[in-house]
Amino acid sequence: MNFKLQLVACLSEGEEPLLEDVFTWSREDLSLASVGLTLAESKELLQRIQQQMIAQQVATHLQLQHLVGLRKKGSYPLQLKTLFGNVTVDSPRYYLPPTEAGPKTFSPLQHLFPQHVTPELLYLQTKWASLIPYQKTADLLHDVLPVSAKLSGTTIRQHLHAVVEAQERQLPQEVAPFHGVCQRDREALPCPPRPLVVGLDGGYVRHWHKKGCFEVIVGKSIPAEGAAKCFGFVQEVDAKPRRRVFEVLRSQGLQANQAVEFFTDGAAVLRSLTSYLSAESTHILDWFHLTMRLTVLHQYALGFAQVDVAGAKALQDGLTSIKWHLWHGNAERALEKIMDLDDLLATHQDDPLVAQKYSKCKPLARLLADFHTYVEQNSGFIVDYSERHHYGERVSTGFVESAVNQVLAKRMVKRQQMQWTKKGAHLLVQARTKVLNEEWEDCFRQLYPGFRSVPAEPMQMAA
Structure with missing residues (x-):
């Protein structure tokens, strides 16, 4: 059994359609392995259709x-890298009428295809x-498409960087404040029913040039x-972090x-980072990070029983x-309690017998001092967590921990001993967050007008 596929190009009304043979193939005995198209045949079929279609489109355009x-000055081969293989077309170049300034020649296809991918x-x-x-x-x-055999991971990385950098140039400049609205207009707006909750945290990836890690x-x-929606950036690379969040x-x-x-x-x-983003913003210290530090201190306190029960x-x-005091938002009383514990430890720090029995006494005192500094610096952001919890409001950034795992760990850290430059990590995070937010297609529509045009929604019929 033989099959033949023909491509019919209908150029315009009144003209004869062009008919071209594209692909032929045959089948003998029917079996599970021979039913339908094979992957190799489908890739070759798509590549031939692409070549014929682009050749006819270019000829009609010229x-x-x-x-x-x-x-005509001449022509040169122009190679387009497409989803279904590389296609080479002849790109003619013409002399322009003589003028005092400006180019002397031009290529119609070069203006039509400023990039070849x-x-x-x-x-x-x-x-x-x-x-x-x-x-x-x-x-x-x-495996699945007839792309060029020369396509490599390095090429794809360069393409991703170029696309994201083009999107970065479209990001507006930072201003302060972002909402240039007077108080009267702000009060006239309808009051939103509930606040918008934003969590921020940092994750670490391995550095390519230096030993160690850097923060994302x-x-x-x-x-x-x-x-x-999730977002991310590398602080040392991003010139517009507030604008990005806004x-x-x-x-x-x-x-x-x-x-x-x-x-x-x-x-x-x-x-x-959170300053100037909104006049109605509130900064809250995450309860999870407070309790995490307290948990470490509790572990040290268990070992202190070797010295003084x-x-x-x-x-x-x-x-x-x-x-308890921190949970109820009383940072001032919590700081006093921390100082009392520091005085308790001070009586044991310089005793050599204590050092023999429990070597973690000085590290415990240092951790307690660090915790005092941490609470003191963030005392203005410690709220009554018990009241928020009672009314069903958020007190922790557990949802951000999952975002860090989703954005960074699954692609850049876990089970993959990858190393990154700060710029490379920043650009990849921009692409990954937009893909996870299902915004990547919209970003391409902004960069390439006509890309996957959104079909108009059908109008609802009246009842």
Whole structure:
């Protein structure tokens, strides 16, 4: 049994359609292995259709340019890298009428194709590269599509960087404040029913050039209605971090009078990031990071019983009291309790017998001093967590921990001993967060007008 596929090009009304043979194949005996098209046949079929279609599109475009009268200088091969293989077309160049200034020649196709990689191919490359490693993306595309054999993980990484950098140039400049609305107009706006919750935290990835790691800031915003969105950036690379966060919040319906609650771990970098974003913003210290420090101190207090049983009991009771005061938002009383515990430890620090029995006495005192500094610096952001919990409001950034795992760990850290440059990590995080937020296709529509046009929604019929 033989099959033949023909391509019919209908150029315009009144013209004879062009009919071309594209592909032929045959089948003998029917079996489970021979039923339908094979992967190799489908890839070759798509590649031939792509070549025929692009050749006819280019020829028709050049005919419509009204180039009669212009002297042709010559032509050169122009290679387009498409989703279904590389296609080479002849790109003619013409002499322009003599003028005092300006170019003397021009190429119609060079203006039509300023870059030689089609958006469809770029979209698939960058989308999958944000989800799996670059080389695995190249292997996947080689398996299922007739892409060029030269496509590699390095090429895909370069394409992703170029696409994200083009999007970064479209990001507006930072201003302060972002909502240039007077108080009267702000009061006239409808009052949002619930605040918009934003959590910020940091994750670490291995550095390519230096030994050690660097921090990538990741956040997640949860509106009263609608889907949550994540974002991220490398502080040392990003020149517009506040604008980036503001644009995410604005895409979720942020108003000038919108209450915004920022949850952070108390780091100075994160505190400064939240400034000027909203006049109605509130900064809250995350309860999870407070209790995490207290848990470490409790573990040290258990070992202190080797030196002083009564003192260890007093130390554990004091830490429990500190946690209670912090839970009810009384940072001032918690600081006094921390100083009392510091005095308790001071009587044992310089005793050599204590050092022999329990070598962690000095580290415990140092941790307690660090905890005092931490609470003191963030005392203005410690709220009554018990009251918030009673009314069903958030007190912790557990949702941000999952965002850090989703944005960073699954792609850049876990089970993959990857090393990154700060710029490379920052650009990949921009692509990954937009893919996870299901915004990547919209980003390509902004970069490439006409890319996957959104079909108009059908109008609802009247009842």
